[in-house]
Amino acid sequence: MNSKNGSDMQAFFEPGAVAAIGSLREVTGTAYWMIKNMRHFGFSGPIYPINPNPSDYVEVFGSKVYSSVNEIPEPIDLALVITPPSTVPEIVEQCTRKGVKAVIVMSEGFAESGEEGAELQRQLVAIARRSGIRIMGPNTFGVVNSANGLTTIPPYTDQERIYRGGVAFCSQTGSIGPHQAPLEDWAYPISKMCDIGNKCDVDEVDILNYLAGDPETKVVAMHLEDVRNGPRFMDAARRLVARKPLVILKAGWSEAGARASASHTGSLMGSDRIYDAALKQVGVIRVDTWQELWEVPKTLVYQPLPAGNRFAIVTFTGGQGVMAADAAASAGLTMAEFSSDTVRKLSSVFPRLGKNPVDVGPAMSDSRSQSSSNPFYAVEQATSIVLHDANVDCATITFSCGQQLVPMYPMIVDMFDRSTQDVSKAVNIWLYGTSLPAMEEMARQLQSRGLPAYFDLDMAIKALGAAAYYSKVKSEAV
Secondary structure (H helix, E strand, O other): OOOOOOOHHHHOOOOOOOOEEEEEOOOOHHHHHHHHHHHOOOOOOOOEOOOOOOOOOOOOOOOOOOHHHHHHHOOOOOOEEEOOOOHHHHHHHHHHHHHHOOEEOOOOOOOOHHHHHHHHHHHHHHHHHHHEEEEOOOOEEEEEOOOOOEEEOOOOOOOHHHHHEEEEEEEEOOOOOOOOHHHHHHHOEEEEEEEOOOOOOOOOHHHHHHHHOOOOOEEEEEEEEEOOOOHHHHHHHHHHHHHEEEEEEEOOOOOOHHHHHHHOOOOOOOOOOHHHHHHHHHOOOEEOOOOHHHHHHHHHHHHOOOOOOOEEEEEEEHHHHHHHHHHHHHHOEEEEEHHHHHHHHHHOOOOOOOOEEEOOOHHHHOOOOOOOOOOOOOHHHHHHHHHOOOOOOOEEEEEOOHHHHHHHHHHHHHHHHOOOOOOOEEEEEEEEEEOOHHHHHHHHHHHOOOOEOOOOOHHHHHHHHHHHHHHHHHHHHH
């Protein structure tokens, strides 16, 4: 039933024509909003609205309303279903007769809700096995493809755009998507997103196989509650990790979490120690929190992999450097020992700079190391010198943001861009300060240049640790 190479997942993410089956009233969580969101985000393929009572509607968004997929004269690649649970099996049967390749069942009320729903879900599984049609869900919000604008979510979203980039997210929760996360404000680089829900048919293995060969995807981030077939998962993860990083948040590791998962998607948990050992065996980057699942991939997608784990930091205060050294140790990084040439060059910028961490605070307030055209001259020089040291593999640079600096942001971003040029090393920026809007604006501008920005120092360094870990995994696999 399941794919071996992900090729039959194409209809979910790259359909030619889509049928949206459900209520066409302007109420959130309906087929009406699925169609509106797809058009809003730029999906240009044919979309056919379907409702069993088409007489209730003249047309929707300029398209004729049909009573079933069988009435549509053209082939359909993907059907989106959000109807009462008891109606879903028959609708999927209609899709099989029509020759529809893939169905996303958004409706809730299946295995997660009790025996009656579990029986309906078993019927869906039987249809998939008998006919070969692929089913995502039930109990899902579906998929996002930033390349073609396909955004199947039924809730309303007020975001104007999804930034096209290299990170793919797969989840067993609807909390990932433009309806739940401020992707536009973050300028987050998305390739694909999907919520596999109860995974009655399509599961995490199918998605991994598809994303392994997706040229748009450079990093995969996955939220999992359970794995149904361990050997298949291990094989798929191993093949993906050989090509691109895989970051996983394994939820439900506690007894309370396992009980919650059973009521959420009908999942059954296994031993967390077994999961942990298995993920390490295939080189997966395991994260512990929801925030890490979003933050760690930014450094992986924007920056080159470090050659090793030797870490440096350029800070504004000595205290930041101490905290960074602790965070580096926790992240599996070691503090780099600068070469004598680097020590000499740093000392020429300002005395006492020639050690790691590099504290540029005193230099920032000393006229001898200032430039009339660039008040951050010491930061730029120290950053460039540190990054050109052969003993440094990766680095975090800190920067203090405030509203008074916003007019200078283009110059500051240019400075960081110059100082990180001509070095193939992983670099990220820790931003802090007195204004959250100012910090967010600086982050957007930095990330538009491929420089990942963080509001938490430990998170920035943890992301570099993940990059160093994956670099080691890849080198050992060669």
